[in-house]
Amino acid sequence: MLTLRNVNSYYGRSQALHDLSMDAPDGQIVAILGRNGVGKTTLLRTIMGLTDRSEGQIDLGGQDIGVMPTFARARAGIAYVPQGRMIIPDFTIRDNILMGGFAAGGVRRIPEIVPELFPYLMDNLDRPGGVLSGGQQQQLAVARALACKPRILLMDEPTEGIQPNIVQQIEDSIIRLNKELGLTILLVEQNVDFAKRAAASFAMVEHGTVVASGAIDTLTDDLVSRHMAI
Numbered sequence: 001m002l003t004l005r006n007v008n009s010y011y012g013r014s015q016a017l018h019d020l021s022m023d024a025p026d027g028q029i030v031a032i033l034g035r036n037g038v039g040k041t042t043l044l045r046t047i048m049g050l051t052d053r054s055e056g057q058i059d060l061g062g063q064d065i066g067v068m069p070t071f072a073r074a075r076a077g078i079a080y081v082p083q084g085r086m087i088i089p090d091f092t093i094r095d096n097i098l099m100g101g102f103a104a105g106g107v108r109r110i111p112e113i114v115p116e117l118f119p120y121l122m123d124n125l126d127r128p129g130g131v132l133s134g135g136q137q138q139q140l141a142v143a144r145a146l147a148c149k150p151r152i153l154l155m156d157e158p159t160e161g162i163q164p165n166i167v168q169q170i171e172d173s174i175i176r177l178n179k180e181l182g183l184t185i186l187l188v189e190q191n192v193d194f195a196k197r198a199a200a201s202f203a204m205v206e207h208g209t210v211v212a213s214g215a216i217d218t219l220t221d222d223l224v225s226r227h228m229a230i
């Protein structure tokens with residue numbers, strides 16, 4: 001279980017998370033929902049230790065990870081698939097994937113599930129990451145995260161700006177990673193239909209805090225229109 005209690009987080013002197021509490025039970029997909037700019041990315045960055053400063057408790061299976069440097073959080077089993085993917089275009093697809101293993105200090109091997117989930121990547125390991133389409137780069141960012149051998153994946157809008165024909169493949173791979181590998185996934189998602197299909201629970205974020213949460217079947221249209229409609 002990943003538990004956040006009364007978490008504040010800061011960029012310089014500006015506070016982006018306010019007294020945020022939430023839980024991610026083992027083996028569940030938790031959808032992180034909310035409008036633009038409410039702090040969803042900051043929430044994932046805070047769990048990873050990538051904001052300037054944070055306060056409060058971040059606990060993973062009884063371990064207080066909130067006090068650890070980012071590399072130690074990666075080694076504790078948390079991997080991050082950032083918004084915008086952030087692959088290295090000049091590195092080969094192979095090296096982009098293996099960087100994940102490097103981050104976690106573990107074995108530098110391509111994870112077994114990658115050929116099954118993303119055969120195109122496996123067939124093009126020696127080509128530079130930059131030749132891939134946006135959707136393929138998203139797959140690469142997921143493969144890189146898997147190379148950390150994580151228990152928990154933090155995924156930030158994995159289908160944002162991706163051509164429709166590959167969105168389905170990415171959605172399917174997220175569901176498979178949860179079902180087949182038992183990965184806990186924090187999924188920041190604007191597509192409520194996909195969130196409802198994939199997630200067991202949700203956390204609605206507004207003004208840097210969780211304003212509603214619970215089992216996904218308690219995510220009503222009213223909550224969505226109140227906290228997500230523009």
Ligand SMILES: Nc1ncnc2c1ncn2[C@@H]1O[C@H](COP(=O)(O)OP(=O)(O)OP(=O)(O)O)[C@@H](O)[C@H]1O
Pocket residue numbers: 011014016034035036037038039040041042043083
């Ligand atoms: N590097 C940064 N430095 C200073 N302020 C930042 C930084 N990144 C984000 N912020 C601020 O923190 C707040 C939350 O931003 P964040 O990116 O977490 O929102 P978000 O919910 O992920 O938005 P989006 O849906 O657009 O991705 C915003 O007010 C934003 O301006």
Ligand SMILES: [Mg+2]
Pocket residue numbers: 040041042083156
């Ligand atoms: Mg964001």
